Structure formats: C-alpha cells, structure tokens
Amino acid sequence: MSGTAILTADALVAGYGEMQILHGVSLELAAGEIVTVIGPNGCGKSTLLKTLAGLLRPQGGRIELNGLDITNATTRDRLRAGLGYVPQVRNVFGTMSVEENLRMGLFAVPGSIKDRQNSVREILPTLAEYWTATAGKLSGGQQQVVALGRALMASPTVLLLDEPSAGLSPKATSEVFHHIREISNRQGVAVLLVEQNAHKALEISDRCYILAEGRNQIDGTARSILNNPVVGKIYLGAYGEVE
C-alpha cells in the first residue's frame, strides 16, 4: 500500500448469531485507492462490508477510520466520520425522484443540499439526464449511479461498495466502474469494492484482497493478481470469459 491508511481493519471476527463467518480478517485502505475484495461465493465478502459499515457488530478485532476507533460506533457516527456504504440491494428509494434520493444522502450530516447536489452532479454528470425521474423506473445501471450519488452527498472519505455491477450488462458495468474511478481520482475518495466481476474490478483497482472461508488468503497489487496464472485460474477463472 502506498500512503497512510485511512481505513484499517485488524483481525475482524464477525458473523450471525452463533455462526462465525469472518475468522480474523485484516485490511488497509489509503486515500484515493481503489481496493477490491474477491473470493468464492459465501466466503464473507458482504459480511466484511456490513461489519465495516456498522450493520454487524464484530465479536473481535478493531476498525479505525482516520485514526479514530470506530469498532463499536453506530452507522450514523461512521457516516459522520466519513464512511459511506452502498449496499448491494435496495440501494435507492424507488418511489422518490433522483433529486430526492440525493437529498436523503444528507440526512445525517450537516451541509447545504444545493451545494452538495451541485458538487455530486459535477462528479456524476450523467445524473442530470434523469434528475427528475422516479428512481425505481430507471435502469439498473442508472440506479447504481443514483446510489453512488446519494452516498457522495455526505462527502465521504471512504466508500464501501457491495457488488455495484450485480445484475448489470457489460456496458452498464463499464459505465459504473468508470464513475467509480472518477470518484476516486477527482475526489481522492478511498473505495473498497466487493465484486463477483473480478476481472473488470481489478482493471480499475490499485490493490486486491482475496478471501476464502472468512480468512485473508492472498493480497497484492491488482496487476500482480491479474498476472498470476495460479491465482487467476483459481479465483478469476470463472469470470475470465465473461465480457
């Protein structure tokens, strides 16, 4: 990793009731980095993001954001400290307009709605095309951009994105990934991405963590993971032929 860590997870243990899913997962994220977490179905990728976002209380380990211990902080406090989260499903308010969806992004943090909306529209100019539309009537790709926009309203320093390409066409996936790259490049936001679409995600990523059975397996630069034939065969093979 280059630069100082903005988000650190150390030896996270978490799960659901008696069922432990994460058995000591650790990771670091620096400002402006895009880092992808990949791994087999059910290995705990979404559980990791939920734990970082504060939806699941860890049974062990520590999470720090900007040097602040947020291990037991509420989701609201995490949001205020600069942690944004876009879940995989139900990530827009379907009956509200795009403009109203973005307003909702500022519910827990102080700020001028108009100023923030203007700033978000500069980073995601495509929002202007469907600004007054009802969010639930938009395509999957457009809804994903709305979800990104809503998360950006709170001026996060870190964005956690759970499978932003889920259910999208290859074209829509490329567009969403382009927006993610822009958010990182132009705003210096650190992005932690969980993805099934490992190849495409790695193409826009700086680094990668591979999880298996709730544990860290391999990590390295995205390039080294993409170029490693053994890793490619085991972890990327299933996705390698998908455009």
Ligand SMILES: Nc1ncnc2c1ncn2[C@@H]1O[C@H](COP(=O)(O)OP(=O)(O)OP(=O)(O)O)[C@@H](O)[C@H]1O
């Ligand atoms: N709310 C829940 N209650 C109980 N078990 C759950 C819950 N959510 C997930 N699990 C279980 O936790 C394990 C890890 O799930 P998780 O969604 O974190 O995996 P994942 O790596 O994101 O998988 P996928 O790639 O399929 O989305 C799975 O066995 C899953 O069935």
